Amino acid sequence: MIVVISAIAAKAQDITSVNMRWNSNRYFDKNAGVWHEEATYLVTQGTTKIQWFNANGSLRKSIHVAEVFGEWTDINTPGLLQYEGTEIQGSCSITIQKNAQETKALLIFHAGGPQVYELLITGTQVQ
Numbered sequence: 001m002i003v004v005i006s007a008i009a010a011k012a013q014d015i016t017s018v019n020m021r022w023n024s025n026r027y028f029d030k031n032a033g034v035w036h037e038e039a040t041y042l043v044t045q046g047t048t049k050i051q052w053f054n055a056n057g058s059l060r061k062s063i064h065v066a067e068v069f070g071e072w073t074d075i076n077t078p079g080l081l082q083y084e085g086t087e088i089q090g091s092c093s094i095t096i097q098k099n100a101q102e103t104k105a106l107l108i109f110h111a112g113g114p115q116v117y118e119l120l121i122t123g124t125q126v127q
Contacts, residue, residue, distance in 0.1 A: 014073045019127040020044045030116035050094055063087045075124055
Protein backbone atom coordinates (compact mmCIF):
# COMPACT_ATOMS: atom_id res chain seq x y z
CA MET A 1 0.00 0.00 0.00
CA ILE A 2 2.85 2.42 0.73
CA VAL A 3 4.31 1.78 -2.73
CA VAL A 4 1.01 2.71 -4.39
CA ILE A 5 0.73 5.95 -2.42
CA SER A 6 4.33 6.89 -3.30
CA ALA A 7 3.69 6.24 -7.00
CA ILE A 8 0.57 8.41 -6.93
CA ALA A 9 2.39 11.22 -5.09
CA ALA A 10 5.27 11.17 -7.59
CA LYS A 11 2.89 11.33 -10.57
CA ALA A 12 0.96 14.20 -8.97
CA GLN A 13 4.12 16.30 -9.13
CA ASP A 14 4.36 16.14 -12.94
CA ILE A 15 3.61 19.81 -13.53
CA THR A 16 2.32 19.48 -17.09
CA SER A 17 -0.22 16.79 -16.22
CA VAL A 18 -1.94 18.38 -13.20
CA ASN A 19 -3.46 21.65 -12.06
CA MET A 20 -0.80 23.38 -9.97
CA ARG A 21 -1.18 26.45 -7.77
CA TRP A 22 1.88 28.72 -7.48
CA ASN A 23 1.63 31.09 -4.48
CA SER A 24 3.44 34.42 -4.36
CA ASN A 25 3.59 37.07 -1.66
CA ARG A 26 5.19 39.75 -3.82
CA TYR A 27 5.89 40.61 -7.43
CA PHE A 28 8.05 43.03 -9.37
CA ASP A 29 6.51 45.28 -12.03
CA LYS A 30 9.49 45.59 -14.37
CA ASN A 31 7.92 48.42 -16.37
CA ALA A 32 7.47 50.63 -13.29
CA GLY A 33 10.54 49.29 -11.47
CA VAL A 34 8.44 48.68 -8.34
CA TRP A 35 8.01 45.74 -5.96
CA HIS A 36 4.43 45.07 -4.84
CA GLU A 37 4.03 43.37 -1.45
CA GLU A 38 0.81 41.68 -2.48
CA ALA A 39 -0.27 38.06 -2.33
CA THR A 40 -1.29 36.62 -5.70
CA TYR A 41 -1.20 33.17 -7.24
CA LEU A 42 -1.03 31.42 -10.59
CA VAL A 43 -2.89 28.26 -11.49
CA THR A 44 -1.43 26.22 -14.34
CA GLN A 45 -3.94 23.78 -15.79
CA GLY A 46 -1.74 21.18 -17.41
CA THR A 47 -0.72 22.44 -20.85
CA THR A 48 -3.95 24.27 -21.71
CA LYS A 49 -4.55 27.26 -19.46
CA ILE A 50 -2.94 29.59 -16.89
CA GLN A 51 -4.81 31.97 -14.63
CA TRP A 52 -3.41 34.75 -12.41
CA PHE A 53 -5.50 35.56 -9.34
CA ASN A 54 -5.53 38.10 -6.53
CA ALA A 55 -5.34 36.64 -3.01
CA ASN A 56 -9.14 36.98 -2.64
CA GLY A 57 -9.68 34.76 -5.71
CA SER A 58 -10.58 37.49 -8.20
CA LEU A 59 -9.14 36.87 -11.65
CA ARG A 60 -6.40 39.16 -13.01
CA LYS A 61 -5.57 37.36 -16.26
CA SER A 62 -6.66 34.20 -18.04
CA ILE A 63 -4.29 32.76 -20.62
CA HIS A 64 -5.06 30.12 -23.24
CA VAL A 65 -1.83 28.15 -23.72
CA ALA A 66 -0.86 27.38 -27.33
CA GLU A 67 2.61 25.86 -26.73
CA VAL A 68 4.74 24.66 -23.85
CA PHE A 69 8.54 24.44 -24.03
CA GLY A 70 10.69 22.51 -21.59
CA GLU A 71 10.16 19.51 -19.40
CA TRP A 72 9.75 19.55 -15.63
CA THR A 73 8.41 16.37 -14.17
CA ASP A 74 9.22 16.81 -10.47
CA ILE A 75 8.31 20.01 -8.60
CA ASN A 76 10.93 19.18 -5.96
CA THR A 77 13.84 19.50 -8.41
CA PRO A 78 15.08 22.47 -10.46
CA GLY A 79 13.32 22.93 -13.76
CA LEU A 80 11.84 25.34 -16.28
CA LEU A 81 8.66 25.54 -18.33
CA GLN A 82 7.83 28.26 -20.84
CA TYR A 83 4.22 28.74 -21.89
CA GLU A 84 3.26 30.73 -25.00
CA GLY A 85 -0.34 31.78 -25.35
CA THR A 86 -2.96 34.47 -25.64
CA GLU A 87 -5.17 36.42 -23.30
CA ILE A 88 -7.98 38.85 -24.10
CA GLN A 89 -5.62 41.68 -25.09
CA GLY A 90 -3.06 39.69 -27.09
CA SER A 91 -0.14 37.30 -26.91
CA CYS A 92 1.83 36.48 -23.79
CA SER A 93 4.68 34.37 -22.43
CA ILE A 94 4.88 32.81 -18.98
CA THR A 95 8.11 31.22 -17.75
CA ILE A 96 8.22 29.34 -14.46
CA GLN A 97 11.67 28.39 -13.25
CA LYS A 98 13.11 26.79 -10.13
CA ASN A 99 16.81 26.75 -9.31
CA ALA A 100 18.68 25.89 -6.10
CA GLN A 101 17.87 29.28 -4.53
CA GLU A 102 14.33 30.22 -5.60
CA THR A 103 11.31 29.73 -7.80
CA LYS A 104 10.09 32.55 -10.04
CA ALA A 105 7.41 33.15 -12.63
CA LEU A 106 8.03 35.70 -15.37
CA LEU A 107 4.86 37.00 -17.03
CA ILE A 108 5.12 39.01 -20.25
CA PHE A 109 1.98 40.46 -21.83
CA HIS A 110 2.78 41.84 -25.28
CA ALA A 111 -0.31 43.99 -26.04
CA GLY A 112 0.36 47.72 -26.06
CA GLY A 113 4.07 47.24 -25.50
CA PRO A 114 5.28 44.55 -23.16
CA GLN A 115 4.02 44.53 -19.58
CA VAL A 116 6.45 42.43 -17.53
CA TYR A 117 5.93 41.01 -14.04
CA GLU A 118 8.15 38.72 -11.99
CA LEU A 119 6.50 36.74 -9.20
CA LEU A 120 8.54 35.22 -6.40
CA ILE A 121 6.95 31.83 -5.72
CA THR A 122 6.67 30.99 -2.03
CA GLY A 123 4.82 27.69 -2.26
CA THR A 124 3.01 25.27 -4.55
CA GLN A 125 0.16 22.82 -4.27
CA VAL A 126 -1.50 20.35 -6.59
CA GLN A 127 -5.16 21.21 -7.03
